[in-house]
Amino acid sequence: MTGKIITISRQFGSGGRTVGREVAEKLGLKCYDSEIIRQIAEESGFSEDYVKENGEYTEGSGLFNNFGPVDFYGRSNRITIWTEQCRIIRKLAHEGPCVIVGRCADYVLRDEADLLRVFVYSDMESRAKRVVNEYGETDEKIEKRLRDKDKRRAAYYEIYTDQKFGDPQNYDLCLNSGTLGIDECVNMIVNLYQKDNK
Amino acid sequence: MTGKIITISRQFGSGGRTVGREVAEKLGLKCYDSEIIRQIAEESGFSEDYVKENGEYTEGSGLFNNFGPVDFYGRSNRITIWTEQCRIIRKLAHEGPCVIVGRCADYVLRDEADLLRVFVYSDMESRAKRVVNEYGETDEKIEKRLRDKDKRRAAYYEIYTDQKFGDPQNYDLCLNSGTLGIDECVNMIVNLYQKDNK
Numbered sequence: 230m231t232g233k234i235i236t237i238s239r240q241f242g243s244g245g246r247t248v249g250r251e252v253a254e255k256l257g258l259k260c261y262d263s264e265i266i267r268q269i270a271e272e273s274g275f276s277e278d279y280v281k282e283n284g285e286y287t288e289g290s291g292l293f294n295n296f297g298p299v300d301f302y303g304r305s306n307r308i309t310i311w312t313e314q315c316r317i318i319r320k321l322a323h324e325g326p327c328v329i330v331g332r333c334a335d336y337v338l339r340d341e342a343d344l345l346r347v348f349v350y351s352d353m354e355s356r357a358k359r360v361v362n363e364y365g366e367t368d369e370k371i372e373k374r375l376r377d378k379d380k381r382r383a384a385y386y387e388i389y390t391d392q393k394f395g396d397p398q399n400y401d402l403c404l405n406s407g408t409l410g411i412d413e414c415v416n417m418i419v420n421l422y423q424k425d426n427k
Numbered sequence: 428m429t430g431k432i433i434t435i436s437r438q439f440g441s442g443g444r445t446v447g448r449e450v451a452e453k454l455g456l457k458c459y460d461s462e463i464i465r466q467i468a469e470e471s472g473f474s475e476d477y478v479k480e481n482g483e484y485t486e487g488s489g490l491f492n493n494f495g496p497v498d499f500y501g502r503s504n505r506i507t508i509w510t511e512q513c514r515i516i517r518k519l520a521h522e523g524p525c526v527i528v529g530r531c532a533d534y535v536l537r538d539e540a541d542l543l544r545v546f547v548y549s550d551m552e553s554r555a556k557r558v559v560n561e562y563g564e565t566d567e568k569i570e571k572r573l574r575d576k577d578k579r580r581a582a583y584y585e586i587y588t589d590q591k592f593g594d595p596q597n598y599d600l601c602l603n604s605g606t607l608g609i610d611e612c613v614n615m616i617v618n619l620y621q622k623d624n625k
Contacts, residue, residue, distance in 0.1 A: 348595065348601075397546065397593060397595060397601045397603065398550065398603075400601075401603045401607055402602060402603065403601035404600060405600065408599045413619070420615075420618070421615070
């Protein structure tokens with residue numbers, strides 16, 4: 230395999246997904262985001278919505294909610310999704326350089342690929358703005374919604390990886406999309422990648 | 428005031444101080460690091476070594492050790508140093524664009540200057556290597572020394588700023604000098620700064 234794989238961890242609403250897509254476009258790489266969800270759904274039989282919700286978030290705020298329903302063999306649905314997710318991420322990574330957004334890919338590939346591990350985050354205010362623009366308003370207060378998503382995504386990451394979500398130590402580069410702007414985040418990653426792969 | 432001020436927070440042994448100096452050199456800016464210590468010592472009457480140790484670290488691992496000896500007016504020496512440190516950082520910042528390494532400058536200047544806030548960090552192994560190269564061996568085990576420094580620097584930052592040391596939210600950019608290398612960290616900051624100040 231030549232060239233690095235870029236993994237993008239991101240806070241909900243930080244625009245990390247957009248960053249991933251634009252980086253991939255500029256570098257002529259594939260970007261895996263909803264594609265992973267589609268493949269997990271296909272292989273596991275769960276709906277895409279179910280995979281989306283259970284492949285990156287714990288069910289509630291308590292750890293005891295984490296494993297949810299079990300299948301015929303006593304395996305939790307979440308464990309099934311996690312196992313499938315790991316398998317698909319490894320398969321995609323072995324096909325060649327690409328950008329993978331979310332899904333703990335930085336952790337899954339830590340020992341088997343040359344990675345550029347990026348974390349995209351932002352302040353509450355600019356995330357709230359972006360989420361309302363992208364997904365529309367809901368009855369729930371936007372800050373509450375963000376805090377709930379943060380908590381559940383962090384808990385998911387911590388349970389499956391035994392690492393702290395958003396801890397700089399897990400990444401090569403952490404970018405504040407709220408102050409730097411999406412374009413600058415994209416440029417920095419692209420420049421770094423191009424230098425590394427000269 | 429035109430142009431941003433670059434603040435560099437750094438983990439002990441990450442090479443953040445070197446990054447700061449090289450960034451300043453490339454941009455033709457002044458870099459304030461030991462200069463701040465010298466000025467605090469001059470104004471407060473404490474020795475430079477005392478200021479160095481008490482202007483960025485708590486005394487021991489317990490919070491109760493934080494304020495240490497008091498002066499004639501009942502003010503803790505640490506509070507005196509902190510107050511002087513804030514005053515000098517503000518004064519230097521108002522003289523024009525510069526690079527300030529450490530000393531909670533990101534927090535002190537948060538409401539009064541246009542900042543590019545950088546955090547430089549690295550993994551334990553490469554920090555240990557750098558510290559031994561730079562400061563030599565000691566009787567104390569190097570990892571223990573680093574962990575102790577981390578704990579005391581983080582406690583200091585948290586007590587005086589009410590923010591978490593090393594939390595990406597406090598910075599625009601967090602760079603892993605262990606995986607990116609010092610030169611690349613310098614380049615990224617310089618490029619970003621030059622774009623911002625075109």
